């Protein structure tokens with residue numbers, strides 16, 4: 001079973017590792033040495049748990065979705081990460097990493113953001129901990145995601161619009177790494193997903209593993225056993241999926257089905273389905289699957305969902321999908337929009353469009369009546385209402401507005 005876990009050098013099978021410029025060796029090694037002892041200390045555990053409870057609002061409910069269960073002929077439970085403070089799972093990670101930064105004596109926080117969700121979650125914990133916060137965000141995204149930019153500024157963060165490349169998430173990551181190279185001493189880089197050089201994928205997966213830790217006892221209470229037949233989640237960089245599966249990776253009774261963003265379709269140029277369309281390469285410090293041209297230029301990802309818009313994928317998922325431990329489906333924009341309306345009308349829950357990709361999996365598989373499915377709703381859809389309305393033709397069945 002060892003092949004399922006990260007090794008000492010940060011590899012998941014052939015993927016992962018730490019491919020960083022020489023100037024960052026020391027920072028990355030410092031973090032590699034520090035993160036486990038700190039995260040395993042009683043003091044850290046206590047502070048982290050307390051904040052998750054009182055500040056984030058955990059445990060997040062595990063909700064039996066009865067109408068959707070009836071519709072799909074299964075027992076569907078929704079893990080409600082949308083109910084967390086700031087509206088998604090990302091805060092589980094930023095709270096943990098800022099505690100780590102403090103314990104390591106760092107005073108300045110940097111982060112990358114695409115849609116702005118990770119930027120907001122980072123600016124939030126920086127306000128909470130009174131830390132200086134600088135966010136790198138592609139100029140295109142700054143323009144598209146104005147509300148989140150204003151939220152970050154209100155929280156006291158400085159937002160740096162990045163004008164290189166396509167001016168989106170991938171370029172913001174590169175710029176954050178560049179900034180880190182210039183300030184290796186006092187700066188902690190809070191990475192937003194299970195990506196980046198080792199140890200970040202492992203740190204983020206561990207911070208998000210609270211999701212499956214809770215699923216275990218919540219399922220025991222609700223169905224009398226602590227494991228489901230299926231786990232379902234959406235896949236951007238891979239952090240909410242990593243948290244959802246973390247404590248079940250070695251449990252063969254549990255099947256894992258994840259949804260990546262197909263955009264207009266995996267047979268078009270407009271897609272973000274890295275596991276379907278990517279090839280092996282190095283992106284932001286890790287060896288993984290990357291959407292790239294034949295000569296290794298990173299291609300821009302495309303999807304209606306800003307949070308899944310990344311041309312790479314965390315090394316853990318590159319590996320687990322390659323060895324067949326997880327099944328990954330590409331869900332196209334229209335299928336996600338439909339699923340978002342469906343959950344809204346069937347259960348009164350407006351999901352983030354990212355999460356709607358996971359909902360769309362329900363339609364794609366055959367279920368048995370006693371199959372227990374736990375599906376993570378990674379975030380709430382308030383931020384996406386305009387996109388849902390602009391694209392409502394994709395959900396004609398629900399089109400009586």
Ligand SMILES: *Cc1c(COP(=O)(O)O)cnc(C)c1O
Nearest residue numbers: 193236237238239240354378379
């Ligand atoms: C950022 C985000 C995602 C994608 O990121 P992962 O690291 O793959 O989880 C999914 N859903 C929501 C609501 C997000 O904000």
